[in-house]
Amino acid sequence: MDTEKCRILLRVIAAGSLSAAAQTLGYTPSGVTRAVNALEREFGFPVLTRSSQGIDVTPNGQRMLPIIREFVRRGDSVRELGLQIQGLEVGELMIGAYYSVAANWLPDIIRSFQAIYPQIRIHILEGDNKQLYGLLNEQKVDCCIISRREYQGEWIFLQYDELVVWLPEDHRLAQGKVYPLAALTEEKFIEPLPGGDTDVAHVLQREGVTRNIQFTALDNYTTYRMVEAGLGVSINNRLMTASWKGKVKILPMDPPRYIELGIAIPSLAEASPAMKRFVDYIRKWVQDRQPVTNTCGN
Template sequence: MDIIKCEAALAAAEQGSLTAAAELLGYTQSGITRMISALESEIGFPLFIRSKKGVRLTENGKIMLPLFREIVRSRQNAEQVSAEICGMIRGTLTIGCYYSISALRLPAILKEFRSRYPGVTVRMQEGGNREMSRWLNERSVDCCFCAYPEAADFDWIPVFEDELVAWLPKDHPLAHADAFPIENLEKEPFIHTSPNHDTDQDRLLAAFHLHPQTCFSTRDAFTTYNMVEAGLGISFNQRLISQKWNGEVALVPFSPPQFIPLGIAVPSLKDASPSARRFIDCAAPGCRPSSPA
């Protein structure tokens, strides 16, 4: 099975468009179309449903996609290992990452990584806990820099902990308090960021069996932060997220204190590519890997 055709099918599935897949891989649309048609002829059934809006996988295509991904990944690993033997590190590294980590912590890590391994192209995929778990299970990323993924099969390298803090308007009675009682989340208007998406908010509320008075829901933490600043309610999130935001929002630790373990999840350390292993060494020097509980 031709690897280039597998790459074309993967790109079309990820982009949802033959035109976008062609642009991503540097081919013409007709070239991508021919490669995918040839692959479908080879395996004996259609991979995609075509429409004016783009393409989407057939049920058989969904079954084949992980196999195509494994073929491409094996080729990439072989290329990286052979380059390593020759004293070079080359290849592509795909990192899944929290929005907050990619904006606030990852740039310095990538700067160091780039200085050591300029031949490695880094591709970022940003998302939340649900996306991280899916990407790890699909093996569509080399690693994820995120909170502990609860619904995935992976190896885990803990790096640091971030504190969950209450976000309160500046004139809130507890804005200058030493702690915010966690049960108070049920007693005031609450602004929920991405509800029902296995976020850190969802996990904490479920752990304490809390049912806040949700008055607004948002898709973006920065929107939530600004709504809190406007006095529309209270919320909470990782302290790291608002590190460089300058709004007048009080960040108050919870009572009892709450911390989120952040680290690097890898589909398999044993099978990790040379680029992924070197990224881990760069991002988490001295940190010891552990297996999921």
């Protein structure tokens, strides 16, 4: 069994079909089919079922997936280290990221990182806390840049980010310097990412603040525009609106509240050489370009 066939299988599962995987891999559909068939012969049982709607993973295939992902990851580490010894930096990374991080940090980070390491390819998966920690636990990403939750792997702190209240410009409290959190019970609230284990939900639950949820939105920018339209107020982290311009007043909470942003990774010691390079680069980038006071209380 070789890692390339396993990598093809994982890409087929992620893409949802053999033909879609072939496009992303630069293979012919028949080449992808031959690789998957060869792998199934080695296993002695099918790992996929095919239909006109796409593919599904068989129960036996589901049992094999964690080991296959680990096998590919180990194979990548061996290859990367060998090339690193030769003076070459290569690799392929799958990075999960909070929406605000993906939009406001990663484009600049990846651009400058690839100027140094052009042979390291990076793929980004955006999501909320629930989705991203799920991807980590299923070993579908190498790491996540996210807010802190209870997690079995390692946590690498990056910075604190302030939670702020979004108000329409003509809101009765929009001209204040802070927004008293107790006033939230009187508002029409727009809930971002419902069911996504958000920092907003965590903080309000911890503070015992009841919110009157009038609307929900699965996209943070949609939430922002709904506030701009005067439909209600919302809460998000300050980094989210770093590059947005609109008729929305952004106020700190009273009392102030912060989230802890960092890198969740199964094991930095066991990560591939390319992953270690990327983690080191992110830490330095945040320290140099996103200075904040890291003594904030939660």
